[in-house]
Amino acid sequence: MSSGKTSSAADAGLTHLAVSLRGVTKTYDNGVMALGPFDLTVRKGEFISLLGPSGCGKSTVLRLIAELSAPSSGIVRVAHHEGVVQPGHGIGFVFQEPTLMPWTSVRENVRLPLKLAGVPKAEARGRADAALASVGLADFADAFPRELSGGMKMRVSLARALVTDPDILLMDEPFAALDEITRFRLNNDLLALWRSLGKTVIFVTHSVFESVYLSQRVVVMTARPGRIQADIRIETVEPRSETFRTSAAYSDYCRKVSAALAPSYSGQSTL
Amino acid sequence: MSAQAAVTAKPRGAQRAMRFVLPVIVFAAGILAWELMVRIKDIPPYVLPAPSVIVLTLIKDWAVLSQSLATTLLTTLEGFAAASIGGIALALLFNQSKWVEYSLFPYAIVLQVTPVIAIAPLLLIYLEQQTAVVVCAFIVAFFPVLSNTTLGLNSVDRNLAGLFQLYGASKPQTLRFLKLPAALPYILGGLRIAGGLSLIGAVVAEIAAGTAGAGSGLAYRIAESGYRLNIPRMFAALLLLSLAGIVIYGVLAVVSHLVLRRWHESALGKEN
Numbered sequence: 001m002s003s004g005k006t007s008s009a010a011d012a013g014l015t016h017l018a019v020s021l022r023g024v025t026k027t028y029d030n031g032v033m034a035l036g037p038f039d040l041t042v043r044k045g046e047f048i049s050l051l052g053p054s055g056c057g058k059s060t061v062l063r064l065i066a067e068l069s070a071p072s073s074g075i076v077r078v079a080h081h082e083g084v085v086q087p088g089h090g091i092g093f094v095f096q097e098p099t100l101m102p103w104t105s106v107r108e109n110v111r112l113p114l115k116l117a118g119v120p121k122a123e124a125r126g127r128a129d130a131a132l133a134s135v136g137l138a139d140f141a142d143a144f145p146r147e148l149s150g151g152m153k154m155r156v157s158l159a160r161a162l163v164t165d166p167d168i169l170l171m172d173e174p175f176a177a178l179d180e181i182t183r184f185r186l187n188n189d190l191l192a193l194w195r196s197l198g199k200t201v202i203f204v205t206h207s208v209f210e211s212v213y214l215s216q217r218v219v220v221m222t223a224r225p226g227r228i229q230a231d232i233r234i235e236t237v238e239p240r241s242e243t244f245r246t247s248a249a250y251s252d253y254c255r256k257v258s259a260a261l262a263p264s265y266s267g268q269s270t271l
Numbered sequence: 272m273s274a275q276a277a278v279t280a281k282p283r284g285a286q287r288a289m290r291f292v293l294p295v296i297v298f299a300a301g302i303l304a305w306e307l308m309v310r311i312k313d314i315p316p317y318v319l320p321a322p323s324v325i326v327l328t329l330i331k332d333w334a335v336l337s338q339s340l341a342t343t344l345l346t347t348l349e350g351f352a353a354a355s356i357g358g359i360a361l362a363l364l365f366n367q368s369k370w371v372e373y374s375l376f377p378y379a380i381v382l383q384v385t386p387v388i389a390i391a392p393l394l395l396i397y398l399e400q401q402t403a404v405v406v407c408a409f410i411v412a413f414f415p416v417l418s419n420t421t422l423g424l425n426s427v428d429r430n431l432a433g434l435f436q437l438y439g440a441s442k443p444q445t446l447r448f449l450k451l452p453a454a455l456p457y458i459l460g461g462l463r464i465a466g467g468l469s470l471i472g473a474v475v476a477e478i479a480a481g482t483a484g485a486g487s488g489l490a491y492r493i494a495e496s497g498y499r500l501n502i503p504r505m506f507a508a509l510l511l512l513s514l515a516g517i518v519i520y521g522v523l524a525v526v527s528h529l530v531l532r533r534w535h536e537s538a539l540g541k542e543n
Contacts, residue, residue: 066437093437099430102534103452112448113438144534164438 017079018044018168018200019065024074025225026060033225034060037074040219040228044079044167047194047201049211049218051257053264057226058204062170065202066091078168092161092199094171098153100145100160106132107141110160117164131159134193151182158190168200176206187214188241195239208261212253213245220260230260320503325510328503336492336504340511343473343488346401347519350408351469355462357409358416366424366450367442383414387472391479404476404488411472412465419461423454456535459527466519474512489515 025036035057042048050058063069064076078091100109107128114124132138135155145153154174161169175183191214194201205211211218212234220230234253236244244250302322308314309321316324329336361379365372387407394403427450435445477490489508496505531538 068433068437091437093434095430095434097430099428099434101431101449101452103455104534112434115448116435116438116440116444146534 016044017077018042018046019079019202020075020077021061021064022075022077024064024071024076026057026064026069027072035064035226038227042200042202044200045198046217047203047215049203049205049215050221051205051208051211051218051261052221052226052229053223053261054206056221056223056264058221059172060226062093062172062202062204065168066093066170090164090167092164092166092169094154094157094161094169094174096173096176098145098150098157100153100156102145104144105141106137106143106145106148106156109145109156110141110163113160113164127163128159131163132156134162135159135189149182150178151186154178154186155189158193162193162197166199168202171201171203173204173206175210183210184242184245190214191240208254208257212250212257213240218253218257220257221264223264229264230257232257232260317500317502320506324503325506329507329510332504332507336489336508336511339487339489339492339508340515343470343477343490343512344515346404346408346473346477346488347470347515349405350412350472351466353405353409354412354416354465354469358413358461358465359420359458361413362417362420362424363446365421379414379417382410387411388475388479391476394476395480400480404473404480407476407479408469408472411475412469415464415468416458416461419457419464420454423457424450426457427453456531456537459523459530463520463523463527466523467516470512470516470519 019040019042021038021040023037023039025038026034028034038057038061040061050061052058060069064071065078067076067078100106101112107125110131111124111128114127115121119127129138129141132141135158137152137155137159140148140152140156145156148156157174161171175186178186187210190201193199201215203211203214216234218230218232218234219228220232221227222229232253236247236249306321306323309319320328361375365376387410390410391403391407394406397403398406431449431453432445435449440448473488474490477488478494481491481494489512492508493505493512496502496508528538
């Protein structure tokens with residue numbers, strides 16, 4: 001793959017790697033080989049998507065990067081910014097479900113990572129409110145999760161991931177359960193946040209269209225055990241907007257990515 | 272639109288009122304029928320006392336009965352407190368260590384399935400009477416707290432647990448901010464069952480103790496009145512026991528509702 005150009009928002013720290021996986025495999029206790037060997041490098045400030053059939057180990061990659069599980073072999077390196085003491089502090093994780101605590105307010109949910117890290121309450125509240133404002137939910141800080149719509153819950157989950165000001169944002173099919181209109185809006189909001197905050201984003205999805213729309217690089221994975229099938233760079237005029245979604249270049253990229261994905265499904269007739 | 276809303280709201284309000292009015296009507300009718308039957312058939316009070324006689328007995332014997340009620344309630348409360356603390360503490364211990372759970376859980380079940388009425392005489396031999404009665408109430412009430420709390424602690428959302436792990440939460444933090452709040456609805460459900468059961472345990476033990484010739488709780492009064500054929504007082508004591516059970520359940524239900532009302536499905540209105 002050519003190194004290509006990246007958006008100006010991500011220029012700072014371009015020479016540094018945020019995440020690197022070398023020859024990583026993961027075999028579960030029941031003997032199922034989920035991943036690998038798998039090699040991936042992600043530069044700081046990059047927005048990449050992991051795309052592949054279900055069960056190909058996309059989520060496993062995120063869990064390995066987040067240190068929620070350990071690789072069976074190989075090396076996972078994650079660049080933490082200096083001064084980070086708490087493990088995982090430099091990483092924000094957004095799950096497929098909003099994963100909010102139903103027994104407490106939206107603000108308390110967003111404050112949780114800071115509370116666990118022992119940040120003083122007053123400061124933590126201020127940062128939680130700021131994170132909520134960045135996802136457009138400043139007015140809902142005192143609401144309870146059950147009072148929010150699916151899209152709003154997902155925004156809360158995003159605010160919680162952002163509240164520690166992580167360098168890396170891991171997103172595991174975050175918008176998969178939402179309706180298309182809500183998903184498009186959140187896609188645009190996510191891109192806006194990424195441009196303004198300059199985080200490294202690793203985004204897992206099973207939607208070709210979503211991956212092409214959002215990311216600078218689409219990494220297509222094979223069926224289990226997951227390996228890299230193709231690494232496709234998406235180049236277009238930044239900042240992207242709805243016009244990109246309807247452009248010819250967009251459909252070209254979608255066709256290319258779909259073609260790269262096709263072999264992964266060839267052995268999967270049982271699904 | 273608003274007129275239509277008013278129309279639909281009215282039957283709903285009426286329906287709600289009916290939920291209170293109908294049982295009251297049934298109750299009043301039952302009492303009336305009872306009273307009439309006793310008077311018309313001239314049934315002597317030692318066979319079946321009229322409701323009016325029971326109420327009069329309750330007032331006349333209030334000094335004795337209120338003392339007994341206080342004794343039984345204190346026993347129930349102590350048994351309930353011991354069952355709550357013991358059940359939750361043991362569940363937390365089980366949750367921290369599988370080995371402890373494997374070692375002790377079978378005995379908790381043995382304690383639960385052995386009828387307490389059969390254990391009570393033994394306890395009365397080995398323990399001081401007041402202690403034995405409280406222990407009986409504890410034995411009956413603690414298992415639902417233990418099993419419900421265990422269930423609750425094991426029902427924590429897997430993704431939330433992963434989130435806590437991701438942010439490096441310590442074990443005490445995970446317990447306090449994740450496991451206990453997640454288990455709270457289950458714990459409260461267990462406590463609601465335990466409240467009624469500790470009253471049953473206290474009564475059973477009092478009856479067992481009463482036949483051994485000591486005690487002054489309500490159940491003892493019932494047994495004593497039975498020997499003396501003082502049937503109106505028997506009914507009066509029974510009425511007090513029943514009321515005590517209702518109050519205990521009511522208080523725990525209200526507490527549970529207040530604690531859960533903002534977030535748990537069980538405490539939310541059906542229209543939401």
